[in-house]
Structure formats: structure tokens, C-alpha cells
Amino acid sequence: MMTDVMEQSGGPTRPGQPAAQGAGPVAATPPTGGHTEPAEQQTGTEEPSASARIVQIRERIDEIDNALITLWQERAALSQEVGATRMASGGTRLVLSREREILERFRVALGADGTQLALLLLRAGRGPL
Numbered sequence: 001m002m003t004d005v006m007e008q009s010g011g012p013t014r015p016g017q018p019a020a021q022g023a024g025p026v027a028a029t030p031p032t033g034g035h036t037e038p039a040e041q042q043t044g045t046e047e048p049s050a051s052a053r054i055v056q057i058r059e060r061i062d063e064i065d066n067a068l069i070t071l072w073q074e075r076a077a078l079s080q081e082v083g084a085t086r087m088a089s090g091g092t093r094l095v096l097s098r099e100r101e102i103l104e105r106f107r108v109a110l111g112a113d114g115t116q117l118a119l120l121l122l123r124a125g126r127g128p129l
């Protein structure tokens, strides 16, 4: 699936500039000359060895992204099961001390972005606070 990731070789698009002039996905067939490559092989460079390496690295990036998606979904399902099990036994919906422990682990490993990531992970499992 192709997403709307913006690719650009120049500076940022100025307000009022037509959309076709530097914003939005690069067309597979440029209107005037230039090389043509399938959309899935657009690497942002026309230098063949750099382009080939980028294609190779992207294969691993895609594997990692797919693993992250699978793990995200598995974690959310497990978290929901824990919550349902606890509530069915008369317990609380949340255990804030456990959430703090998780937030701290992610913060120590990844810094401020880790905290944000952990907040999203927790929300995916137990829902918004």
C-alpha cells in the first residue's frame, strides 16, 4: 500500500504554490524527461549504488515495521486480557504503579520519545485514561 509520504528534492513548499510544484508524491513518470522508475523503487537518489543500498536497507526496515505492528497488536491484546481478568475478579481497571514502572523503563532506554511511546502502548491496551 502506498501512503502519502511527501518526497522532495528542494526546499519546503511555499504557501500559494501549486501542489504539483514540489509537494506531494513524485510521479512515476515525470512530465519532462528524467528517469522513470516504479513508485516502489523511488529512493530519492539517482546514483545507482546508493539507490541499490537504499532498496536493500528498506527491506529490513519493512521487516522491522511489520514485526513492530505484530508485537503492538499482541501487546494490546494481552493488556486487554489482563484488564478483563482483573475486573472480572473484582479488581481495578488500572494499576498505576505498574504503568509508572513501564513508563520509566521506556524513558531510561529511549529518553523522552520512549515516554511518549510507552504512553501510546499503554493506551492501546487499556484505553484512554
Ligand SMILES: O=C(O)C(=O)C[C@]1(C(=O)O)C=C[C@@H](O)C=C1
Pocket: 079, 082, 083, 093, 094, 095, 096, 098, 099, 102, 121, 122, 125, 126
Ligand atoms: O500489567 C497490568 O496489570 C495491566 O493491566 C497491563 C497494563 C499494560 O498495558 O502494560 C495496562 C493497564 C495497567 O494499568 C497496567 C499495565
